[in-house]
Amino acid sequence: MKSYRNRLLATVAGTLLAIGVSGTQTVAQHVSETGSFKLPYEVRWNSAVLPAGDYTYSMESIPSPAMMTLSGPEGRIFLRAMVTDDKKKSNQHSNLTIESRGGDRFVHELYLADSGRHFLYWPPKIAKSERQLAQGPATTEHILVATGR
Numbered sequence: 001m002k003s004y005r006n007r008l009l010a011t012v013a014g015t016l017l018a019i020g021v022s023g024t025q026t027v028a029q030h031v032s033e034t035g036s037f038k039l040p041y042e043v044r045w046n047s048a049v050l051p052a053g054d055y056t057y058s059m060e061s062i063p064s065p066a067m068m069t070l071s072g073p074e075g076r077i078f079l080r081a082m083v084t085d086d087k088k089k090s091n092q093h094s095n096l097t098i099e100s101r102g103g104d105r106f107v108h109e110l111y112l113a114d115s116g117r118h119f120l121y122w123p124p125k126i127a128k129s130e131r132q133l134a135q136g137p138a139t140t141e142h143i144l145v146a147t148g149r
Contacts, residue, residue, distance in 0.1 A: 033059040033112060035094065035147040043098060044106040044124050045070075048077050066119050068110075081110070081119035088116035094145040099123070101138045108140070114147050 036056045043050050053073035059066060066081040089111065097109040110119040 033057075033115065033117075033147070035112070035145050037096060037143055037145045039072075039143065041105060044104065046079055046107075046122050047124075048079070050074075066117075068119075079121070082122055083118075083120040085118040085120075086116050087118065089113070094147045095142040096145055098141045098143060099138050100141070110145070112145070112147055 034057065036054065038054050039050060039052050041052050050070075051073055055070055055072040057068050057070045059068045066084050068079045068081070070077050070079055092111070092113060094113045095111055096107055097111070098105050099108040104124060106124050107121050108123070109121065111117070112119075
């Protein structure tokens with residue numbers, strides 16, 4: 001009876017220790033990405049239309065799909081990335097890639113140099129009547145992003 005109780009106590013203690021260690025690892029993986037940038041013109045980002053102005057962003061632990069909180073001149077919105085990638089680009093700063101087609105500008109990618117993460121975003125939906133025009137050449141611009149932790 002005494003050996004059964006000791007075995008049970010050892011099992012409970014081991015389980016609690018395992019839970020404690022896994023909880024510590026989870027907290028250690030909770031990395032927050034923050035930063036800021038300035039949009040010089042109106043841009044579409046997923047389904048949101050963002051006016052020109054100063055913006056700040058934050059991401060919690062970067063799960064997939066990556067969720068970002070973006071604060072700007074018109075308040076706060078939440079954005080989700082389509083794809084994430086972890087390939088570092090040598091000698092490149094954090095930036096937003098803005099693609100232009102016709103008169104529309106939209107965010108195509110966010111690259112964070114510190115972590116080497118790429119976040120790709122959905123292009124805007126194009127009406128059937130405008131698809132021929134949209135197939136024309138696209139131009140890209142890069143806007144620098146200041147990052148911090």
